Amino acid sequence: xxxxxxxxxxxxxxxxxxxxxxxxxxxxxxxxxxxxxxxxxxxxxxxxxxxxxxxxxxxxxxxxxxxxxxxxxxxxxxxxxxxxxxxxxxxxxxxxxxxxxxxxxxxxxxxxxxxxxxxxxxxxxxxxxxxxxxxxxxxxxxxxxxxxxxxxxxxxxxxxxxxxxxxxxxxxxxxxxxxxxxxxxxxxxxxxxxxxxxxxxxxxxxxxxxxxxxxxxxxxxxxxxxxxxxxxxxxxxxxxxxxxxxxxxxxxxxxxxxxxxxxxxxxxxxxxxxxxxxxxxxxxxxxxxxxxxxxxxxxxxxxxxxxxxxxxxxxxxxxxxxxxxxxxxxxxxxxxxxxxx
Amino acid sequence: xxxxxxxxxxxxxxxxxxxxxxxxxxxxxxxxxxxxxxxxxxxxxxxxxxxxxxxxxxxxxxxxxxxxxxxxxxxxxxxxxxxxxxxxxxxxxxxxxxxxxxxxxxxxxxxxxxxxxxxxxxxxxxxxxxxxxxxxx
Numbered sequence: 433x434x435x436x437x438x439x440x441x442x443x444x445x446x447x448x449x450x451x452x453x454x455x456x457x458x459x460x461x462x463x464x465x466x467x468x469x470x471x472x473x474x475x476x477x478x479x480x481x482x483x484x485x486x487x488x489x490x491x492x493x494x495x496x497x498x499x500x501x502x503x504x505x506x507x508x509x510x511x512x513x514x515x516x517x518x519x520x521x522x523x524x525x526x527x528x529x530x531x532x533x534x535x536x537x538x539x540x541x542x543x544x545x546x547x548x549x550x551x552x553x554x555x556x557x558x559x560x561x562x563x564x565x566x567x568x569x570x571x572x573x574x575x576x577x578x579x580x581x582x583x584x585x586x587x588x589x590x591x592x593x594x595x596x597x598x599x600x601x602x603x604x605x606x607x608x609x610x611x612x613x614x615x616x617x618x619x620x621x622x623x624x625x626x627x628x629x630x631x632x633x634x635x636x637x638x639x640x641x642x643x644x645x646x647x648x649x650x651x652x653x654x655x656x657x658x659x660x661x662x663x664x665x666x667x668x669x670x671x672x673x674x675x676x677x678x679x680x681x682x683x684x685x686x687x688x689x690x691x692x693x694x695x696x697x698x699x700x701x702x703x704x705x706x707x708x709x710x711x712x713x714x715x716x717x718x719x720x721x722x723x724x725x726x727x728x729x730x731x732x733x734x735x736x737x738x739x740x741x742x743x744x745x746x747x748x749x750x751x752x753x754x755x756x757x758x759x760x761x762x763x764x765x766x767x768x769x770x771x772x773x
Numbered sequence: 774x775x776x777x778x779x780x781x782x783x784x785x786x787x788x789x790x791x792x793x794x795x796x797x798x799x800x801x802x803x804x805x806x807x808x809x810x811x812x813x814x815x816x817x818x819x820x821x822x823x824x825x826x827x828x829x830x831x832x833x834x835x836x837x838x839x840x841x842x843x844x845x846x847x848x849x850x851x852x853x854x855x856x857x858x859x860x861x862x863x864x865x866x867x868x869x870x871x872x873x874x875x876x877x878x879x880x881x882x883x884x885x886x887x888x889x890x891x892x893x894x895x896x897x898x899x900x901x902x903x904x905x906x907x908x909x910x
Contacts, residue, residue: 445790452797459801463808470812474819478826478906485909489871496907503874503905622832622865634830635868662868662910666832761827761910 457544465553468540472557475504477764480534483525484561484762487532493563497525497534510538510555519768521558530564531765558767565761566726568660568749569686569697570651570674572609572719573727573741574704582741587730590699591686591737592679605706605717606682608674611660612637612650615670615718624670627709628716631672634663644676655689661760665700665721667747672716673706679735687732696728698752698760701745723747726758803885806850814879814902817846818856822877825861826906828869836863839877851881851900869908877904 479500486496501511511534514524521535535558542550577588588594591607612635615628619640622632633640636650636659651674654660665671674682691697702719709716723745731738743755752758759765824842828835839858848854859876862869869875884897 448790456797456801460804463805467808467811467815470815474815474904478823481826482907482909500907632866662829664829664831
């Protein structure tokens with residue numbers, strides 16, 4: 433009886449050892465798997481956003497997706513060739529009407545689990561991004577017009593003839609401002625200044641003060657190329673009003689850029705006061721941004737664009753997403769979203 | 774005589790098993806702490822670089838946006854943790870060039886409390902956690 437008990441502890445010891453190694457392997461390899469999946473999620477999310485924005489700008493989304501993943505050391509077999517489609521996409525990139533889906537999947541080697549025959553573990557992640565955006569226009573609507581439109585559900589004149597009605601001051605206001613030029617104290621001091629002693633410029637403008645021709649070109653680009661979406665004037669920023677142009681010229685440039693009936697757009701809201709600077713500082717009449725709101729074009733004539741306010745005023749433009757699922761630029765959206773995009 | 778020789782058997786077995794158990798438990802806890810730090814660096818670095826990637830002119834600089842998104846991650850084991858982000862200006866008037874690369878990197882030293890790891894696996898180990906993204910807007 434004693435002889436049969438002699439190896440008992442050794443057997444128990446070995447069983448315990450195998451169990452412990454398996455547990456340790458599971459803990460370490462499981463932890464590594466979670467880490468690789470986290471990295472894959474981060475990489476595919478960034479790549480998706482980059483690709484969606486490339487698509488939005490009529491560039492090669494697939495090339496952008498590959499470039500971003502390669503830069504994050506995701507193995508090529510993880511995203512090429514594309515496999516699956518729609519919600520069942522396994523790897524690669526596919527386009528849908530207003531979104532793209534992206535996914536990666538590859539096998540990563542195990543460390544400790546290799547001992548018990550498990551040599552690989554699957555790393556997978558996916559992301560979906562909208563490929564559309566809502567243009568931020570150079571239109572600034574006075575608060576009272578927005579209030580009337582939003583509360584009563586009626587359309588108001590927002591650009592060209594009629595846009596200047598009811599304003600307390602300012603002679604040449606046509607409903608448009610320069611979003612890429614801010615009236616500030618000086619080159620090193622970004623404090624808003626209603627006398628507009630210095631005009632801080634942003635792309636597409638490259639110099640301050642800008643030439644008349646460069647401003648004209650920039651405002652045309654702003655209408656058509658979503659360029660103004662790259663410069664979001666915070667609340668309080670003072671923006672010069674567009675001058676030296678006729679109502680019909682302004683309306684035509686907006687219409688040519690696609691601002692037609694049914695199109696939604698983001699406009700700035702100002703309090704209704706157009707400030708005329710002290711003559712010693714120049715002629716940059718300007719307004720102060722008090723927020724943003726989403727509008728929909730209801731009528732376009734030769735001299736006027738009329739629109740209806742469809743959201744409350746937000747001070748952080750990202751809040752429009754929560755009000756109306758309005759993304760002002762392509763961004764990540766839920767994988768299973770079926771409406772709204 | 775036989776009875777005397779058996780007297781310490783339980784103690785020896787316990788010592789063997791307990792020693793191994795302790796080694797494994799400390800090992801697993803150490804590895805867990807390293808992994809926690811890796812996860813923390815991964816999530817925070819990605820948050821920061823994503824904020825930089827979608828940066829637009831809005832009064833805040835790319836760097837401010839990135840550092841706000843980074844937050845103040847708490848590491849368990851990491852020593853001398855430093856975060857750097859390249860091509861992400863602290864100037865609020867700098868938009869960044871669309872398509873140009875931004876790199877976020879956490880660098881830290883992990884020093885697990887288990888001597889076995891030191892020579893066998895190169896600890897204390899300096900870890901660099903990178904993320905690269907491209908200006909998208």
